[in-house]
Amino acid sequence: MLDKLESSRDQLWITDPISWHKYLTERKGAEIKLLQCDEQQIRLQLSCNADPVLYDLPLALSTRVPPQWKTCVVKQGGVETKAAVINGSVRYAALPDSEEITVKP
Secondary structure (H helix, E strand, O other), rough: OHHHHHHHHOOOOOOOHHHHHHHHHHHHHEEEEEEEEEEEEEEEEEEEEEOOOOOOOEEEEEEOOOOOOOOOEEEEEEEEEEEEEEEOEEEEEOOOOEEEEEEEO
């Protein structure tokens, strides 16, 4: 059983109870708004009704992208990351601070 868990480590989130509670609270109170969606870019806004001083963990988001996109650049604020497109979606972490998220090919 431990070998099976070890082989799946990259698919598991192992954390402490406080971080788990913070993430769950943020996720339940999160709201995402689609600002723009076309062949050039997708713009989103992620907000949360929880206190941002206490609840400040990035949330995992999955966004469907146009079929011709193979990799993406995800930008939020001053942070820019590259992400692979898998089965038509891109997964990335974003802070629910209402700062705009841009996904481009």
